[in-house]
Amino acid sequence: MEEKQNFTVSVYTENNVGILNRLSAIFLKRHINIESMTVSKSEIEDVHRFTFVVIVTKTLIRKVVGQLEKQIEVIRAFYHTEDEIIYHETALFKISSKHLYDETIQNKMKFRRAHIISITENYFVIEASGLKEDIDNMYEKLKPYGLLQFVRSGRIAITRPKMAISELLLEIN
Amino acid sequence: MKETLTIKSQIKDNETTERISGSEAVIKCLLAEDVDILYGYPGGAIMPVYDELYKYQDKIHHVLARHEQGATHAAQGFARISGRVGVCIATSGPGATNLITGIADAQIDSTPMVCITGQVGSHLLGSDAFQETDIIGISTPVTKWNYQITKASEIPEIMAKAFYIAKSGRPGPVLVDITKDAQFEEFDFTYKKCTKVRSYKAVPETDSSMVKKAAELINAAKKPMIVWGQGVILGGAEKELKAVIEKAGIPSAWTILGASAIPTAHPLNIGMVGMHGNYAPNKLTNECDVLIAIGMRFDDRVTGNLETYAKQAKVIHFEIDPAEIDKNVKTDVAVLGDSKESLTQLLPLLNKNKHSEWHQEFKDLYAIEYDEVIKNDLHPTKEGLTMGEVLKEINKQTDGEAAIVTDVGQHQMIACRYAEFKNTRSNITSGGLGTMGFGLPAAIGAKMATPEREVISISGDGGYQMTIQELGTIFQQKAAVKVVVLNNDFLGMVRQWQQLFFDKRYASTEMINPNFVAIAEGYYIKARKVTKREELADAVKEMIESKEAYFLEVCVEKEDNVFPMIPTGACVSDIRLK
Ligand SMILES: Cc1ncc(C[n+]2csc(CCOP(=O)(O)OP(=O)(O)O)c2C)c(N)n1
Numbered sequence: 001m002e003e004k005q006n007f008t009v010s011v012y013t014e015n016n017v018g019i020l021n022r023l024s025a026i027f028l029k030r031h032i033n034i035e036s037m038t039v040s041k042s043e044i045e046d047v048h049r050f051t052f053v054v055i056v057t058k059t060l061i062r063k064v065v066g067q068l069e070k071q072i073e074v075i076r077a078f079y080h081t082e083d084e085i086i087y088h089e090t091a092l093f094k095i096s097s098k099h100l101y102d103e104t105i106q107n108k109m110k111f112r113r114a115h116i117i118s119i120t121e122n123y124f125v126i127e128a129s130g131l132k133e134d135i136d137n138m139y140e141k142l143k144p145y146g147l148l149q150f151v152r153s154g155r156i157a158i159t160r161p162k163m164a165i166s167e168l169l170l171e172i173n
Numbered sequence: 174m175k176e177t178l179t180i181k182s183q184i185k186d187n188e189t190t191e192r193i194s195g196s197e198a199v200i201k202c203l204l205a206e207d208v209d210i211l212y213g214y215p216g217g218a219i220m221p222v223y224d225e226l227y228k229y230q231d232k233i234h235h236v237l238a239r240h241e242q243g244a245t246h247a248a249q250g251f252a253r254i255s256g257r258v259g260v261c262i263a264t265s266g267p268g269a270t271n272l273i274t275g276i277a278d279a280q281i282d283s284t285p286m287v288c289i290t291g292q293v294g295s296h297l298l299g300s301d302a303f304q305e306t307d308i309i310g311i312s313t314p315v316t317k318w319n320y321q322i323t324k325a326s327e328i329p330e331i332m333a334k335a336f337y338i339a340k341s342g343r344p345g346p347v348l349v350d351i352t353k354d355a356q357f358e359e360f361d362f363t364y365k366k367c368t369k370v371r372s373y374k375a376v377p378e379t380d381s382s383m384v385k386k387a388a389e390l391i392n393a394a395k396k397p398m399i400v401w402g403q404g405v406i407l408g409g410a411e412k413e414l415k416a417v418i419e420k421a422g423i424p425s426a427w428t429i430l431g432a433s434a435i436p437t438a439h440p441l442n443i444g445m446v447g448m449h450g451n452y453a454p455n456k457l458t459n460e461c462d463v464l465i466a467i468g469m470r471f472d473d474r475v476t477g478n479l480e481t482y483a484k485q486a487k488v489i490h491f492e493i494d495p496a497e498i499d500k501n502v503k504t505d506v507a508v509l510g511d512s513k514e515s516l517t518q519l520l521p522l523l524n525k526n527k528h529s530e531w532h533q534e535f536k537d538l539y540a541i542e543y544d545e546v547i548k549n550d551l552h553p554t555k556e557g558l559t560m561g562e563v564l565k566e567i568n569k570q571t572d573g574e575a576a577i578v579t580d581v582g583q584h585q586m587i588a589c590r591y592a593e594f595k596n597t598r599s600n601i602t603s604g605g606l607g608t609m610g611f612g613l614p615a616a617i618g619a620k621m622a623t624p625e626r627e628v629i630s631i632s633g634d635g636g637y638q639m640t641i642q643e644l645g646t647i648f649q650q651k652a653a654v655k656v657v658v659l660n661n662d663f664l665g666m667v668r669q670w671q672q673l674f675f676d677k678r679y680a681s682t683e684m685i686n687p688n689f690v691a692i693a694e695g696y697y698i699k700a701r702k703v704t705k706r707e708e709l710a711d712a713v714k715e716m717i718e719s720k721e722a723y724f725l726e727v728c729v730e731k732e733d734n735v736f737p738m739i740p741t742g743a744c745v746s747d748i749r750l751k
Binding site: 013014017018021022025028029062063066067069070072073074075169 | 313314319320338372373
C-alpha cells in the first residue's frame with residue numbers, strides 16, 4: 001500500500017463567485033477530508049490563491065490536482081510535499097485576565113513566536129504562529145488556564161520550487 | 174470575492190449596440206450562435222425569455238417537451254448526432270432540478286449542451302423565495318461550467334463563453350442561470366463571440382516527440398490492438414483513424430460511445446470492448462503487446478479489474494483531457510491533443526503492416542463467440558423472439574443507414590453488439606451514466622437535427638416508461654421517430670444479475686405492463702405489436718416505410734440473458750460466454 005502523506009495544494013484561480021464550491025466538490029467526490037484551507041489574493045492582480053492541506057497518497061493527489069486544474073476558472077494547480085514548502089499557521093488564544101500575571105503562563109509563552117496582542121480588564125489575547133506542531137504544543141500548554149476562545153488559521157505556504165503563474169498568464173494574454 | 178465576472182476572454186469585434194431587454198438579448202445570443210432549435214418547458218422565472226421566443230418564433234423553434242428531463246435528453250440527442258451544441262431552457266426551482274439527470278449524463282458522456290434556467294429576482298436570492306433553488310450549487314459537480322447572471326449587461330459575454338466552453342476541447346454541459354430582473358432589465362446589447370478563456374486550455378498541444386515515441390512502439394509491436402472511444406467522433410477523426418488502422422494493419426475495437434466511427438463491416442473492426450462487448454477484443458486485451466487507446470477513458474465497464482487489465486502491454490493513450498492520463502490505467506506514452514491532429518501526425522510515421530496471424534486470433538475467438546452466443550441471438554431455434562433478431566431485421570431493412578438511439582439495459586447491449594453501422598454518429602446511447610429514459614427523447618432531438626436520417630429509438634419496457642410522456646412531443650412536433658420497445662416484461666438487465674448473482678431472487682424487476690399500443694395510439698401515433706417471428710419482418714417493413722412516427726412493440730423472450738459478460742470487478746480475460 002502506498003503511504004499517505006501531507007500535501008499542500010496551491011490552486012490559482014480567477015476571482016469569481018462559486019469557485020470554492022467547484023474545488024471542494026472534487027475533494028468531496030473522492031471522499032477526501034480537507035485538513036485546512038486558506039483563500040487569499042495572490043502575487044498577481046485579480047488572481048486568487050487557494051491553499052489546501054490534505055493527507056492522501058501521491059497517486060491520488062496527482063489525479064485530484066489534474067481534476068482541479070481542469071476546472072474552467074482554475075489557472076493552474078500544484079501539489080507539494082512538506083519539504084518543498086515553507087509554511088505557517090497562526091492561532092489566537094483568548095484567556096481570562098486573572099492569569100495575566102501568572103508566572104507559569106509567562107514561561108509558557110517564551111516560545112519565540114507567541115505574544116500578547118490585546119489586554120482588557122476581563123481577558124487577554126495571545127497570538128502564536130509557527131508550524132502546526134508548535135501551535136498544538138502551545139494549545140496543550142494554555143489549555144489548563146481555560147481557553148475562552150481558540151482559533152487557528154489554515155496553512156499558508158510558499159513553495160520552494162517556482163510556480164510560474166505570471167509567465168503562464170503572460171503567455172496566454 | 175468580487176461579484177462580477179472577470180474571466181479574461183479575447184473577443185472578435187463586430188460591434189453595433191442596440192438597447193434591448195435581457196430576455197431579448199438571450200435570443201439574440203442564441204441566434205448569433207446559430208441556434209435554430211431548442212428544447213424546454215416554460216414557467217414563472219423564465220417567462221420573459223419565453224415571451225421573446227414567441228416573438229422570434231420564425232427564427233428559432235422551441236420544442237415543448239413533456240418534462241424537463243426529456244428536454245435535456247432531446248438536446249443531447251441533437252448534439253450527439255449533429256456535433257452542434259444542444260440547447261435547453263427551463264424555469265427555476267423544479268424546472269431547473271429536472272434538468273440535472275440530463276446534465277449529469279452530458280457531463281460524463283462529453284456532450285456539448287447549454288442549459289438556460291430562469292431564477293428568482295436577484296433581490297430574493299437566498300431568501301427561500303417561491304421556486305428558488307440553488308441550481309448553481311446543485312449543478313456545479315455535473316457541469317463543465319456554470320454561471321448565475323444577475324445583470325442584463327452580463328448576458329452577451331456569459332452566453333458567448335457558455336457556447337465556447339460547451340463545444341471546445343472536451344465538450345460538456347454548461348448551465349447559465351438568469352435572474353428574472355436581469356431578463357427584464359434593458360441595456361445596450363452587443364455580441365462578440367468568445368474564442369478564448371485565459372484560465373482554460375481547450376486543446377493541449379500535441380507533442381511531436383510523444384507522437385514519435387508512440388509510432389516507434391506501434392512499429393515495433395507484434396500484437397498491437399487499438400481501442401477507440403467517442404474522442405474520435407468528437408474530434409471528427411474517423412477518416413484519420415481508418416487510415417491509421419489500415420496502414421498499420423491493427424485490429425481495432427471500440428467502446429460503446431465509439432461505436433459507428435468505423436463501419437461495423439470493416440475487416441479490422443473487431444468489435445466492442447467491455448462488460449458485454451465481444452469475446453475476442455476482451456480476451457486479447459490481455460494478450461496484446463501494445464494497447465493503443467484513442468479518445469477513450471478506461472471506464473471500469475471497459476477495464477474490469479484494473480489490477481489484471483492489460484498488464485503485459487505497453488499502453489499508448491491519445492487523449493484531449495490531461496486529467497484522464499494515468500487516471501485509471503498507467504500509460505507508457507501519453508499523446509495529448511485533439512484526436513484528428515494527433516492521428517494526422519501519427520500516420521506518416523507508421524510502417525505499413527499486416528499482423529495477419531495476430532488478426533487471425535481475433536477471428537478464431539469470434540468463431541467461438543458466434544457458435545456459443547451470436548448464432549442463438551440472431552438465428553434462434555426456440556419459439557420466443559430474441560432481441561438480436563429484431564436488430565438483425567432492422568439492419569437488413571435499413572441497410573445499416575439508420576441512427577440507432579438506445580435506452581439502458583439488455584436491449585442497449587444487444588443493439589450495440591448487433592447494429593451494423595455504416596455511418597459515424599449513428600449510435601446514440603447513454604454510456605457513462607446509464608440513464609434509463611434517455612432513449613426516446615434523445616431520438617426526438619436526433620431526428621429533429623437530421624430529418625433526412627432514419628432515426629430508430631430502441632428501448633426496454635422499463636426505461637421506455639421513464640420518459641414515455643415524450644410521445645406527446647413526437648406527436649406535437651410531428652417528428653418521424655421510429656420507436657421500438659423490446660418488451661420482456663422485466664427490468665431485464667437487473668433481472669439477469671439477479672439470476673446470475675442473487676440466486677434468481679427477482680426483487681421488484683417484474684413489470685406488469687400497460688397496453689403500449691393503446692398508449693401510442695392515444696397520442697395518435699401509428700402502432701403495432703408483434704408476438705410471433707412470422708410477423709416481425711413485415712412489421713419492421715411497415716415501420717421503416719412509414720413517413721410519420723411509428724411505434725413497434727416486440728414481445729421478446731422474458732428471461733434471455735446478454736452474453737458474453739465480464740462480471741463486475743472480474744478480469745477482462747475471464748469474460749464468460751454463458
Ligand atoms: C434511471 C435509472 N434507474 C435505474 C437504473 C438501473 N437499471 C439498469 S438496467 C435496468 C433495467 C432496464 O430494464 P428495461 O428498460 O426493461 O430494459 P431491458 O434490460 O429489459 O432491455 C435498470 C433498472 C438505471 N440504469 N437508470
